[in-house]
Amino acid sequence: MDVVVIETPQLGDRSYLVHDGSVALVIDPQRDIDRVESAALAAGVRITHVAETHLHNDYVTGGLILAEKHGAAYLVNGADPVSFARTAVADGDVFSVGKLSVRVVATPGHTHTHLAYVVREVTDDGGTEAVFSGGSLLYGSVGRTDLVSPGQTAALAHAQYSSVRRLADSAHPEAALYPTHGFGSFCSIGPASHQDSSTLAEQAAHNHALTDPSEEHFVAELLSNITAYPAYYAHMSPLNAAGPAPADLGIPDSVEPGELRRRLLAGEWVVDLRHRIAFAEDHLQGSVAFEYGHGSNFTSYLGWVIPWNQPLTLLGSHEDVGKAIRDLARIGIDSPDAAVGPSGGAALEVLAPGTPRSGYPHGDWSLLLKERAQDDVVLDVRRPEEFAASHVQDAVNVPVYELLARMTELPEARVWVHCATGYRASVAASLLDRAGRDVVLINARFREAAGAGIRLVP
Template sequence: MFFIDTLDLTGLGNRSYLVGGGRTAVAVDPPRDVERVLTAAARRGVRISHVAETHLHNDHVTGGPELARITGAAYLIPADARISFAHTPVRDGDRMSVDPADVAAGLTLRAVATPGHTPHHTAYVLEDAGTAVAVFTGGSLLIGTVGRPDLVEPRLTEGLARAQHASAHRLATELPDGTAVLPTHGFGSFCSAGQAGGTATTIGRERADNAALTRDVDTFVAGLLAGLDDIPAYYTHMGPANAAGPAPVDLTPPAAADAEEIAARLAAGEWVVDLRSRVAFAAGHVPGSYNFEAEGQLAAYLAWLIPWGKPVTLLAESAEQLAAAQRELVRVGIDRPAAAATGEPSGWVREGEAPGSFPRAVFADLADLADLTDLADLAGRLGRAGVVVLDVRRGSERAMGFVEGSVHIPLHTVRRRLGEIPPGEVWVHCAGGMRAAIAASLLDAAGRTVVAVDDAYANAGKAGLRVRDARG
């Protein structure tokens, strides 16, 4: 008998796995906060004998070296990855016993070279008594898509895209249809070349639905390359950190900051990040602070937007929210907040000062603001009313449709493109509200009058606003 435990890392859109038998187990692509893996192993009553990486990660800092050090496990890394610390190199065809103490169990991991997401990418096939039952595909074959091929080196992108096609076909050819496909990326991760559908799949299902397996290589590559979007800025720092060997994490509480220190840090140009909900932030916040919801994709978006290495002070409604945020942030290399405070805005602003605020709205409110008897000149009408509609979605999202007359500046470029936003009251929207809240906080801190549209983009047309396809 064997087990597979899935550890969801929802903030990054990734998964890690613990697979084992009766006595020992293997951790696949573990997160940097290794306590989660250790807890899962303790719950199963197994010892971690191996830690396996499918590739040198570009989107997060791995917990592999620390987990291997704590447990004494062998640290498996694809042989062609350039790693500067001790590890066990893995090559195509290598087999590792998952539970060597229980020979009768017959559980093994077989390494399968699957270049594409990276040149050295390796998948691991779980075999039970010689039969493939699952494959840990990392960033190669995902649910309905594949991992991005453009995160290593621009000049390698097309070649890696072709390799992704070949790797997907190799897995589909060698493995039975019933083999469970267990990817690391594809659950909201920016490492995914497309949006995954569902949470579980098999080789047979992918053979029928995945573009890498249903299209010829030239058609597949052309579509893959055309759909690639911007790469998060912090990815530049993840690969080198993983190649050098990440340091152990320190999750002890940061130094407490009072109102005077918060003000001083803002005055020094440091980032003060409010982790509370966008509803609470809009109602009251420290002027100059930014809103990155703890319940959203905190790590991915904060790491993408913040100048790398900039000190950050965290404001949270509770110690529990603060601790959870710290755990999220170490996964992307934001290791130690400069300071932190818990409570509410009234305790974070200096005596005699008042919290800031801005209104929230829905698309129907924007429609009411315009004279909808003639939508041909919505931008002009809103402009004459002193209103700017700002769309902060990514380019691939806008290509699917946009509010006519809106200004498009993707969220990750807003701070450096503030001067491009026309004068007036800025109504900022995204696809659902979270990114609009971040952008609204950036604009509010810059002194702009802002309204955060906290609504699903699908409601724009329903409200009566003219929505058009960017390609039409």
């Protein structure tokens, strides 16, 4: 058995190609299936089965598209209310993929109908095993249980406690563990560990879901760690249940300068992909900054901040626009328009000559110390739990994903905006600038604030 890991760090997820050297099973593929097909081609194997652990909440699946294209069986829980033909599977089912035996294990918790798959080589000595756990047992923790509905969160947390124990007993302790979530995904919860591989035995020794002897304590701890998740999650499971169409990853023709100007004046969403400092110094008035190149942040925060199903225009280099289109397709934002030009500030004059420009100051913590006036506002756009742990004295906390709805809460004064690294702050600063506010971007890490002389509390 060989397992090829197909990572999507932009969303904190992994898909898997599992094969015997001839035929393959694909587990939890993302919508841009060309990556899976390239992996299969490189391994010299034919895709005969595609399996889902659950109806995903953080991305649009490529499972249906991949299965139809390759004539593969599409394995989906028979209890899932889907609108397409599938091979319905349930707890205890066993099927063969070439020389591999695949057993289905019900693992409710992340969702009610969540499944895991135990894959074993069929050999005389029993063969090696691997466990594909989806959003059930993760490295160091488990998948969050609040994505179905608030009223079912606690019950699903109890189910998660039981499920991971059952899953840990479903294979040999030395079986490799391959979760889908937990690599930065908002689908994970609790003390997830940053590691590349693990086994059931290792998780049994260190994962709090398996070491905590009290189910009530585990559930209480899990519920206390629940935090906000991206707004676009609400749209993922329905899209996946309906059967997603193939993604169009082509780069469209660049919009005409006059049309780009019209969109900006009309208040449409024009997303500038350039570096945050380049944007701060000079940008098209009305555009917003979602710097590309920080792939782990771009997709989640754009899908979280910008209202769903709004006209979207990407502004940037051909390379960045192409990558952004792929990333956004994974969360169901299809076929955005684009203003494609050369890299750097020259793109603005090429793409929209004569369009009004804007900019705002930026600097590190020392600038705040030197130039902050008494009535100025320090805006912390980190998540509430980050703010609670430590923050600048007298700072106001409005998470970046709530800023559009809560901007009127901010006093009419100059706003100094910061986050943990500068990325979310740059998004927030651009939203404030778009709204005509006087803003300064603090492009610095929060952990550097105390050393720069900034007073923090608590």
